Amino acid sequence: MADFESDYTKFMREWKQKHPEQAEEARKGRALWWDKPPRDLDTQRREQEAKVATKSYYYDAN
Incomplete structure (x- = not known):
């Protein structure tokens, strides 16, 4: 069972081999949306x- 590989996994592996430039684009996207610089104290x-x-009740006007 350890030899099983889904069609999606095969597709992504082949796609990454054919488009190596996309790895850099993925890193840029992650840096833009997720990686934030540390803030000072x-x-x-x-x-x-x-x-x-x-x-406690967000919609309460009082």
């Missing part, structure tokens, strides 16, 4: 102090 402290407590 002062910025973290100011963000923490600026937080407003959320009400």
Whole structure:
């Protein structure tokens, strides 16, 4: 059973071999959307102090 490989896995392996430039594009996309630079401690402290407590019932007007 360890030799099984799905059609999708085969397709992606072949596609990556035919389009090696896409690996760099994927890294750029990840950096754009997910990888954030570390913030300094002062910025973290100011963000923490600026937080407003959320009400237990969000739609309550009072």
